[in-house]
Amino acid sequence: MTHDVEMPSYVLDRIRAKRGKYEVFDNFEATKTALLVIDMQNFYVEEVDTAIAIVPNINRIADAVRQAGGTVYWVVMTVADSLESSSLWPLYHDYFFTPEKGKKHKDGLTAGTEKHKIYPKLDVRSEDETAHKTRFSPFIQGSSDLHSRLQSVGIENLIITGTATNMCSESAARDAMMLDYKVVMVSDGNAARFDEDHLVGLTSFYQSFGDVRTADESIAMLTK
Secondary structure, three states: OOOOOOOOHHHHHHHHHHHOOOOOOOOEEHHHEEEEEEOOEHHHHOOOHHHHHOHHHHHHHHHHHHHHOOEEEEEEEOOEOOOOOOOOOHHHHHHOOOHHHHHHHHHHOEOOOOOOOEOOOOOOOOOOEEEEEOOOOOOOOOOOOHHHHHHHOOOOEEEEEEEOHHHHHHHHHHHHHHOOOEEEEEEEEEEOOOHHHHHHHHHHHHHHOOEEEOHHHHHHHEEO
């Protein structure tokens, strides 16, 4: 089941009036481009039809990015080092969940567990990179080393896919733009549980932070 949403006309009108056009970026030089696949782990994907539905598009974009000379980064949420250890994000688990829900979230996103693994139908290759984060966004201080790694290899452009559109995907995309990356969120390469949540994430990002494009359009942007 894919998301069946349409960008509201008031959003498109506002973007057109602000930018003079709908897209900020025409092309991405592939060697300076990274595909970020956010949180496509068993914990988030295996029981969510909309997340399962974007797997083929993520695999297609990943293949195109690799072939064009870019790099794929699998960004995974890791909130504990072992089932016996404490949460790496105690504020979130102590205050935003019931005790039972908090334990389920922590245990499901603990390194080495089955739920923590990347969803098996995703095409992860040996040449790809993996980054672990401890917050919704990998770009805030202390969450991960992704920003320094991207900078060290000259990455300027990011294509964002993953789940959930309005949570970790949008958080990563917003923060990346504010660190001066050129960012595209893929409309049919991100997913949330509900159409309304998916659309909220895309429209919020689109108005001030970057472009929203389809998988086909994102692939077509890549230049060698």
